[in-house]
Amino acid sequence: MSTPMRTKLPALACAGLVLATAISPAALAATGAAPRSQAVTIDDRGSIVSADLLARLSAEQVAAYLTRAKSPVPARPQGADLYAVVYRTTAVDGAPTTASGIVALPARSRKNLWTVSYEHGTLATKADAGSVSDGDGRAVPLLFAAAGFAGVAPDYLGLGKGPGFHPYMDSATEVSATADLLRAAGELAGRKGRTLSGDLLVTGFSQGGQAAMALGKSLRDDSTFRLRAVAATSGPYDARNAEMPALLDGRLEPHIAAYYLAYWTVSMNRLHHLYDAPSEVFRDPRVEKLFDGRHSFDEIVAGLPASPRKLATAAYLERLAPLRRAGEGDGVQ
Template sequence: MSDETRKFHVKQISWWTKKGLSAAAALLLGGVAVAPVAAAGERHTEHRGTLVSATPVADHDAGQVREFLAGRDIATDPVRYGVRAYRLTYRTVDPYGKPTTATGLLTLPKGGAQRLDLVSDTHGTMVNRAYAPSASEDFGRVPSYLNASAGRAVAAPDYLGLGEGPGLHPYMDTRSAVAVSVDMLRAARSATDRLGRALTGDGYATGFSQGGQVAMALGRALEGGAERSFRLKALAPVSGPYDLAGQEMPALFDGRVNDTSGVFYISYWLVAQNRLHHFYKDPGEVFRAPYASRVESLFDGRHDEEEVVKGLAPSVKQLLTPAFYDLLQHPTGPLVEALRSPGTTVTAAVCRQSQLI
């Protein structure tokens, strides 16, 4: 990732910012009742995208939305309406195709048309589950509030293992990220209907960083008929890692990625992908001491990004064993599978084929 991306993430998870926003959200939501729209105890074998519950998490008038955006140096010109936001819990599948649940944020405008277009917004890299869009009123809600206050519905999946979803996050497993995003669209349709609005069927997909890659792959899936009740009208992925094998991995070694960013992203990716592709049995096969003894616990979904960075080496070369450092530059076996698994490499050709750029 670029230095600009790194700076965005550091700003995004500032403890003081989060503390202040959490307090403000608590005051604003003091009179909002929790209103599940389906029983949380339903069997996990329900159809993918089945809505389990919709819980109100935010209710802001247009002035409050402008204040929220202006406080993050975001232009407020598009704001026409206030917004209401809900945490959706819904049925989906894990990377192995087994039933599970996930959460995400549905944001609707307070006013405007009765039938709404739907925007899918997929967020960037995060390690702390409590900072997912449905769980924290922070930078992760900026796209949702922007689009909803302009008159569209917005579905922002937390992804697997983030927000209130069970388990650990399968970071950069594009196939499961697309599945959970498609299922979020289905859940959003059900929730919108039950909340007295409706969706037009026209859909838009956007995302930043990790979410840019997910948005690109989601666009391809929707164009391929993954959810025929939505018509993809436009695709706007931003700063995504679209080619892991051809660009992202080589950039770790040729100076295009700074040391701090490189250490953070490669550690997260290796720990998460090893659960799926099994290229090490013991962290000591990949990570040097003392990092091998703590690297997996740092990515347990409860640590902030700053805590993770402080617990790791200052450079990729100091982080990895010599043998694995070499293997990463000339990957073989399961490492190649992780880099080239379905959905991992997504290029701009997808957009050109869809005539969206």
Template sequence: MSDESRISGENAESGTSQENRTSWRGRKRGLARAAALLLAGVTALGGLTVAPVAAAGERDVGGRGGLVSVTSVSDHDAAQVRAFLAERNIAGGTVRYGVRAYRLTYRTVDPYGKPTTATGLLTLPTGGAHRLDLVSDTHGTMVKRTYAPSASEDFGRVPSYLNASAGKAVAAPDYLGLGEGPGPHPYMDTASSVTASVDMLRAARTAAARLGRPLDGEVYATGFSQGGQVAMALGKALEHGADPHFRLRALAPISGPYDLEGQEMPALFDGRVNDTSSVLYISYWLTAQNRLHHLYGNPAEVFRAPYASRVESLLDGTHEEDDVVKGLAPSVKRLLTPAFYDRLRHPTGRLLAALRSADGTCDWKPDVPVRLYAGAADTDVPIQNAGSCAERLAEHGRAVPVLNRGNVDHFGSFAVSAPEVARWFGELSSRPSV
């Protein structure tokens, strides 16, 4: 589910060697430093005018989705976009225009329905139609808040740059507690991920109009890993009328954990998910879900020593993923107490309720084109998740293809699928809406 440095090190064809992971981390950090120097020089808005919504505390009138501020974060011509993608081994055949990206701060609600703020990335093409279709892109697992799309010019921006350079606007929420949003990230809390995503669409609608590129209301939803699951849930919400201004046009999630109870959680124990990812995901999920469902009173009830005393501080949003992994056990069995390990294998009560609160994203009948992308060699989110989703959609009367990208791992499934999604969205936008 992660799109940070660990999965970036995985070879898209052959697996997860530690040597490849380490060498890629060094390359990625070098690219990040170069990107930071580039962004430090970006201050102009490319001739577009931004309304001064951040001045003197001025805010939009209204509630959820109200725009608080707009900040320019990048401005690239088409050649620079192709170079950005090529450096990350992403095909750039759909690139037609340059892109301009902005961090939006907007109003939303927390998991308890209380007002808060969140941030996200709005990316616009420098050419193409005046009135734009909108792509919603929801990102994968991130343990460090500054890896979020609006905060870091790295892999989190690949779908934004791909789709914007092909001629669409792209709204990429950071989610709650990531980017510059306050508080901890409620990891894998589907409900709040959807509200943050819908409110990001609303904020993007306001910002795009002020930037002179109004949106036409058509939404193409995609997302990777954790974001694939969020994309399915967002599509369901939009089709059920979450906001009358937006009409779902197509849905193309990549390698999402759509079935925690039936597939993803069992895969942590049967070897389908590798040990490093298993430890990271279960630690992140338990600490986040405990704040919502009160799964335990003391970390020592769940985690063995010495991990119980450090797990929550490691997952406070300020640590690199490598540091989190190094600070925890090498396997789930060595991380958890024997009693909780058995409890997790046979969940009941609040633990089962927490799992099921994230499932159900495929329990509906889409009235738009849908494609599920996945990789056969994925040891983070096994391809059986996509199979379960397709089965549930079929039970509701809609047959949906699972596009198996072959012998690719988790990040490999994203690398080969994201350009295809951008191309497919482009093909669909040239056809009449159903």
């Protein structure tokens, strides 16, 4: 699992750009595979609540933006339109809700566009998500739009303009929030005189690596999208046998380990009820409130103790001991 300090945008963008250019629409055409239109025919899920144009950028402006973001720039970039989209989806319990995300559409390419979905890394602050904040949640889909793709980047549930809490590390809602944004992207493209082919490339970093793999698995037999490739980077693919032991046995920097352990614990309690009161798992019960979606990253880090041992109660560490022993460390730091 990567550190939450800042996502590695250049590395991720390079991996995703290689994926996109290696399996480009032109390359597909050369194979004789026929594109098809992407229709949005499902009930209410994926329908657009709002779509706000954030920027209409020329090719030169796109290149300048990506350069400032320390991202690769396509050899012949297109201009692009960048939208913040709010759309209908489902909550953890299956109830109707809304979520938000970014859709970037290229200026020149108009028909049968391939789509690239970017799954972002760990965020605990609503205001840091792409629909409401500049960052990789905008730069990465813009990169793909500049290369002639429709770029899509979900905020996930509870981040950006979405209501409620973010169910961190919940694969099911990472998948549903992304799939419904892909449907919303098809609707938006149609409104703008473009069509999406249904061909899909998926990439993601950190939490997004895991989300990308889960999305890829869910779409293997999907009738709406044709999954062409997945490039997942630095994801927590085996939380029980790899990530959690690394958090607990000292292989990860202790303060970062405290961040991930606290965030995971709060999220899992909301999903699966791990505790009745935060004092059962945290030495300082105020830790739970740091993950309300309103505290900034810096506020969260400043409010956390310096290690898992200082974060968690002895009773909670004992409950986690089987996970620690699943790894190859020599004790909680």
